[in-house]
Structures are given as structure tokens and as C-alpha cells.
Amino acid sequence: MQYDFNSIEKKWQEYWAKNQTFKAQNNSEKEKFYVLDMFPYPSGAGLHVGHPLGYIASDIYARYKRHKGFNVLHPQGYDSFGLPAEQYAIQTGQHPAVTTEKNITTYRRQLDQLGFSFDWSREVRTSNPKYYKWTQWIFIQLFNSWYNKDSDKAEAITDLVSVFEKEGNSSIHAVCDDDVSNFSAAEWNAFSEKEKQETLLKYRLTYLAESEVNWCPALGTVLANDEIVNGVSERGGHPVVRKKMTQWSMRITAYAQRLLDGLQKVDWPQPLKDSQTNWIGRSVGASVSFKVKGSDKEISVFTTRPDTIFGVSFMTLAPEHDLVQQITTAEQKEAVETYIEATAKRSERERMADVKTISGAFTGAYAEHPFTKESIPIWIGDYVLAGYGTGAVMSVPCGDQRDYDFAKHFGIDIPNIFKDVDISEEAFADKENTVIANSDFLNDLPYKEATKKAIAELEKLGQGEGKINYRLRDAVFSRQRYWGEPFPVYYDADGLPHMIEEQYLPITLPEVDKYLPTETGEPPLGNATEWAWDTAANKVVSNGKIDNETVFSLDLNTMPGWAGSSQYFNRYMDPHNDEEIFSQEAINYWQDVDLYIGGSEHATGHLLYSRFWQKFMFDKGLVPKDEFAKKLINQGMITGTSAFAKRVGYQIVVLADYLDSLSNEEKENVKLINDKYSIIKDRYLSEGIVKKMRVSYRKVDNKEQEEHNKLVEKIDKFLIEPIGRDIEKMGLSGKVVIDNGLRSYFRTHVLVDLVNASDELDVEGFKKWRPEYAEAVFIGEDGEIIEEGNGKFIVGREIEKMSKSKFNVVNPDAICEEYGADSLRLYEMFLGPLEQSKPWNTAGITGVHSFLKKLWRLYHSGADGAFEVSEAEPSKDSWKTLHKTIKKVEEDIENFSFNTTVSTFMICVNELSGQKCISKAVLEPLAILVSPYAPHIAEELWQKLGHEESISEAPFPKFEEKYLVESSKEYPISFNGKMRFKLELPLDMSKEEIESTVMAHEKTQSQLQGRTPKKVIVVPGKIVNIVG
């Protein structure tokens, strides 16, 4: 009987669905285990082979834990709000809900065919009102909370109000806006309702504030810092500018320290922890305030080096600093204004790119040194950023290279305050070796003591204090988009926000006739005619009724992408609960995620915001753990095309008609595949035997051309960026030639000289070809090295994006059809370590596929391949094979070393085949071992072995040491550390006996050639080393 994977896989997928095999119960005698994948955004392109990698790994682990007797929660859902569906809606007018639904159907079909053991009864979708009701609910909870520094947790805003009523705000230590001024109880009580609400807004954990935001005109929305890469939007690569807008913000900065501390107790990858740590950016130092001479103004700065305070020779303000206008003297006004104008013209990006040019202007004003009372000139310079610290620095040129360069450039004094250090060439920034000099009371102190002392003295003067500064900013939470969660917020006549009561949630998205901003520039929700809140009827009503008495306007923004993903892991525990976000019973049973698998690109986005909300939920007593995931693994990316050429070796297609120009020697190394194409042996290519190469193009059809032109319109040139480290080594220069990946479609052939070409491809040429099916072909400097790779080179940003459609060619559907889901699962694991990025190449899949066929044959040794196993006792060798496999598989799964497990299976099956083992006693446990990896074939074999229940709950085989006990060992005998021969010796032999046996051996004697060894090292059970 053949291994008919198609019907087997279909059969078991239907069985699992019908029997709800993987449905998890919220209470059980068994220990719980929660395995979670980062839920996908259902894009229109469907799943590509890179997607399932993490899902396969988590599925293996989940299935393994079931075999180990755990009650496993392994849910899946969709992060279904997002930009692509909205942009598609703008183009086509189709409602995003419709396209999203359609995409989800495709995703579900694709996920199902891979045989995942998800509990689909718990599916969540962030765009489902029943789900986002709870996203809105959390928003309201945050609004109703403030952060108390004394208890170091979030507390109810009502408690804060009662303190204000009794004692004002002087005893309150809160994380709040900087501009909160002190008020007494009497003053508070005298506040108007409007004043009270405005004040409270400065304390709430989500607050409305006019803030400078990253505005992306092309997308028509605000972006968070983590949505911007190199000054352009992460999606689409559009320019981003700064703009002032009134926005909801999340006071994540309140949790900065706890977010740092929490990293200590989770088992997450170090690089990810590092990038969160960097993102939070804690720096310890002091705030110092400098009086401005001849004025009542003060300039506050943050410094990490208060010990260098006597080295201050000037101050620098960011050009945008509030005080600049006020302190600039009449004589300097023109210079300052010219400078400000010049910097304003330069984009943020230009400013960052151009670090070397030093520029600035003197304001004419002076500050007073807190200790020496000397005058310090105040400058402005764009090397000081408005957005960090206070936007002003005390400049210590001898201790900071940027200050040093600035001082040199403008001829400002550079006093030296370091003992025995030469600062004539550059600044001295080495804290550890610092000894202070020329600094009054700080003289002869090292860095640490000097810092302490300086802060103490500043405190005495009331001009400074120790301070910890964080780079982390509050997160802007409003987006000017349609396809997101609406805010449960309406505004009164004063423009003050009010939360809609919980019982009236969810506030569902209104219908709009177009998804673009309104003509007056309001967000898309401004197009809705039915978008006002009736406080009497407690429902959404027509805009026409707004009277600011009972009917008010609703917020026109929606929440950002990360809103829906910041608590979804907890919602899975009790996903159908309409009364609560989740029951306490459910959360207390499941607690937290035991294993979370997903991409590292979420390091400073989703994973930071989720931790923030989890800590907030913890403060509110809603969840028992303040970190939501104990262990996290970042699966590597499967790069669809990038290193393809590397992987296939340098297998090159040469046009047959080109062969004529080859020398005889070259021709010998070229094999004709048909009258048009031939393959050069890879090694001959790397040796440089083939000298030149032709390149082939395919013309595109009209439809392809049309789609492509749309993209081309947006760009005016393409930069060629070779990736991968081989390129330079190969002495390649030149440009990419666009080609198709489907050799059978080649029609036009063009020989391109790559050496002399510029590295820009003109748009006209580009328009003619389909870049997403690019093959790049290179000719080396002397014409001797040639390389071709399927998409080995990416062409600018747009191509990178387009190449996603390339993945459609390698989508899992085709592979499942040809080799089966079990083969795909095994293959993706076999490619390499889970956490490592690796290129996709279908070539190797035959290896794992033939392994599955061998496995199948092991159970089908009867006539004509009929199923047959024997009740006979297995041989000693077979027992040994089985048990060493059990041991290795178990260890590997626990270590997430899934690639080596697949090797282990192969070795096991090869050995058992060699032993002609057909004993049930071995084959039965083997099926269980394989089942997490290749569940369909395992179920089928399990059933054939006579079981009626699914294999999924079968206990994992128990490893028994006794089968591995050996009586002898083949010792490697080495001479000076190099293994020369092997010798079989009993394991119970003593050290001395081993030594004498080895020394007596004739091979030892022939190695020594009469010399007497200096020393003989014997490590029993391991090795013998003879030192001569």
C-alpha cells in the first residue's frame, strides 16, 4: 500500500475538526500549559511558506505537551484591523470588513491544511465588535486611572479626586504632565468642572493632549515612533513630518522602570530584551538648572555627568527650545532667526544623516554657573534635540566629543577639568578613568564620588537633583483611519472628553461612503452621518441631532494597530464572555502564556505595549501575573528569495546559442539540457572557467504590465542593493538585470555588460519587465565570474514589497499538494535552527518526503506493501535504537532544537530498516514520537496499529536507560590530540589496564616508531591520548 498522503491528511483533518480533538477545557485535573502564536494579520496575499514556521514549531510543542499529559491551550485568531484592508477599500470601495472576511477564509483554509492542533472554538478577531468591546473597555479603565509613584502602581482616579478635595495635590507623587502646578484643597474645590477635568486629564493614564506627532501626509495619519524606519513610514516608505495635533496618548512612561525590571524575570531572547532596554533608554544623572543672567528665566538641563559641572563653558539649546525667543538679545536676533529658519527647512532625516556639519548661533544671552557664578554663553545648535531630555544641555567640551567639536568650531573655551589628561586633540569621555581637577570641591575625586558630591551641592543650592531620564515617550494612541477600534468617547461643549458607560459598549464602527479624510481634513469617520452620542438614549444617533445638551459629537479617530493585540492572549482564556473581559476563574486557571512564538520585529511595538497593559491589568487586580509570557522565542524569517543563488550553488543557465563562443575547455563543463539551455557545473563556475553569461528576459503580458506601471509611477529611480556577503568577495560590481524566474517562458535575450553599467536602472527599461520575478545575472570585473540568483538582489524598497507576491509562487498550497503537509512541516523544521533566518528552497524537500515514505514502509512490510507488524520481541539493537531516539527527541524538543529531531528520526528509521525491525513494541512508541512533527501519518499508523482513539493524547514513550547500557566502547586513540585509530575495549577496564592494552597494541608501536611517550592520558569511557 502506497503512502497516500493526500487522502490521509484530509481524513485526519476532518476527524480532528469533527471530534474537536484539540478543544481545551478551562478546568482540568491536568497541569495547564499555554502555547501561543502571534496571531496573523490576514493579508490578501494569503499565507506564504515563511508564515507557518513559527506555527509549526509551536504546534509541535503543544502536541508534545499533550503527550506529556498537560492540559494544553493552543488558540489562534486574527489581528484583523489594519491599513492594507483600508487602502484596498479606498481603491475599490469595498468595505474592509468584506475583504477581511474573505482573507480570513483563505487563511483558515491554508492553516487547516497544515494540520495545526489549534482550538478554533476560541478564535478571536480584533475587528469583531464582540472582541473590540473589551479593547474599548480597557481604554476606559486607563482613562479612569492615574499612576501613584508612592505605591508604584495605577490607582483609581476617584481616589485621586478625594485626596484633592481634602488636601490638594501637594502630597501626591504622581506620574503626570510636567506643567501641573500646585493647588490646595480650597483651590481645587473652587475649580470649575472644566478646570477640574482639565487638571485630571494631566494625571490619567490615557490623556488628551496637544502633542507634536509624526504625521505622514501620504498615509494621512499619525505614526508611532516604532512605525517609522529611517525617517520614513514602515509601511510604504513615505516621508514623515512633525506636526502638532490633539491626540490621545498612553502614559506608558509611568511604567518605564517596571518594564525594565520585568525583563529580568522573563525567559526572552537577549537581543529582544536588549532592544527593549535600549528603547526605554534609562540614563542616570542629574537635572541642573541655570539662571539666565539679567532675567528671571531658568534653563533646566539633564546631564549624566554632573561631576563635570566645572567644565561647562557654554550652554546649547535646541533651536526649537521655548526660551530661545525670550532670551535672544537684539544684536543676535537676526543671526538666531536665520539659523532657526535654516534648520527648520532641513527635515529630521537630513539632520540625522548629516551629523558631521557643525552649525549653531549665539543668542547673546548668558547663564550663571551655579557654583562659580561665572557667565556662560548660551548658544543654539541643532545637535541638541528638542525631543530628548529638556532640549537643552550644559556643554562640557573637555568631556563630550560633540561639545568639543562645537567649541572648536566656534572658538569657545575648552577648560580642562581632568587630572593628567591631554585634551588637545579630542574630548575625554572615559568615566572609569576620570579624576577631576580644577573643580573646587570636586578636585581629586573619581567619577562616582564626584557625581555624588556635585548632586549634593546642587541640592543645597536648590539648583539641581539626582534624576533618572528615560528615552521612552508616551505612546500616541489616535489614528486618522477608518479600519480600527472607535473610541468610546464623546466631547462636551467645552471640548472635554467623556467616556461612554461600559454597559453601552461596544461603540461599533459607523458606515461611511468613502474611506478617505473629509474635505475639511477630518479623519474618515468624519464622513459618517450617523456618528453622534445621545446621552439620554445612550446610543449612537445622527449627526444632525448634535445640540451639545444631550447629543454630543463622538471622537473621529480610531485606535492604532497595537490596541487589539495588547490583551488578546488573555481573552483567549475566556473568549465568549460578554459580561467580563475574562472570568477570574479562567485567568486564575491559565495564568499566563508558557510559550510565545513570533517574529522579532515586534520587539519595541506589540511586545512592549502588551507588557504595559498587562502591568496595568495587574495593578487593577485583574490578572495574577504582571508579565504575560514566561518564555518567548523569535522564529527566524524564511527569506523567500534573497539567498536563493547561494543555496543552489552557482547553477547557471547558459543559452545554447551562446555555446559557440565558448572554448573547448569551457564547453566540456557545460551540459546541454535542451537546444536552448544548459547548466554549468557549479564548481567550474566558482573556479571561474566559464567567462561570460547571457541574460534572458521575459516580456510581461498586459495585465502584469498594468499592475506594474501603477507601482512604477510612484518612484522615479531604483537603486540596486546587492545583499549577501558573497558578492564583494566574488569581485562583482555592476547592476541587476531584471528577468523572470520561469525559464520556460524566456523569449528575449539580451547580453548586458554589467561592469560598466551604472548602478541605477532607468525606469523606462524597468517598466518593461516584471521585477518580482527577477533573476539577477552578474559578470565579474574581468568577465570571469558569473552569478545568477532568483531574486538574490533586491531593488530598492518597492521591490522588496512587491517581492511578497513572489511568495505566492512558493505558497504552502502547492507544496501540500505535491508532498503533503507532514512533509512541509518536517521540512520547515529541518531547514535549520528555529531562531535563525534561512532562505527557502524547495529542492531539499524530497529528503524529508522520502523519509516519510521509508517510515511508512517500516509498517508495511507485508505482501504488496500491506500493513504488517509483529508481536515478536524486538532485537537488542532495535530496543537500543528506539530508546536512544526517545532520549534524543525529548531533549531536543525541550531545547527547541527541532531541526536535529528530524535528523534523529531519519537515523532511527534508517537503522530500524536495516535491522528489518517490524516489532509492534518498537513501532508503536515510534509513531507517538513522530506524531508532534508529522501528525497525519502518525494518526494513520496509530489507527492501523489497532487504536480507536486519536494518538494526540497517547502518553509519550518513557526512556529507559537499561537499553543503552554498553559493555564496551570503541576508544579513539589519539597521538598529540589527533585521532589515529580506534580500539574496542571493555568499559569496566581500569585506567591502568587501558593504558597497558593500548601501549601494547601494534598500531601504537608503529605510531611511536620506537619513541617513548612522555605522557598517556586516559579518560575512561571517552578517549586515550598519547603525548610523544
Place this chain on the structure above:
RNA sequence: GCUCGAGUGGUGGAAUUGGUAGACACGUUGGACUUAAAAUCCAAUGGCCAUUAUGGCCGUAUGGGUUCAAGUCCCAUCUCGAGUACCA
């Protein structure tokens, strides 16, 4: 620039505490079966040298070091990748 990670055959990758480098697989080459192809099976496969067989030398980015023994530990250098960037 800074932080972190990595560098092993033609390719993906093994080597768990310092103890037989290259497991397993792809690819390649040769062979069996076949009218042929596919599938399957067998053998070889790090490089160089030698051979009737046995064998020898080199080899884990480079240069040093520690050790009886180093892919693994230490120092320096080079290269690649990821993150971050005038962060005061």
C-alpha cells in the same frame, strides 16, 4: 559610532560539560532495475598527495595564547547580520 549575535564542505546545517570535526539531508558522480522515464535501491563524496591494499599531510574567517587535547576557553584583527543612533 554604540549594543548584541554570527563566521564549519559545492549547499542547508550537526558536534549537549573542552575529548573521534563535517551527523542528517540536498546536490554531484558512478552503478543496479527499466524499451525509456519516474520511483526505488547500492556505492563514493572536506581539500591535497600517494597507492595493489595499508597510508600521509592540511583543515572549523585570520593571527596569537591556555591545555595532554580547542569549532568550543582567552586576547587581537577581519568580515557579515540584527538593533539603535547627535540620548547630553
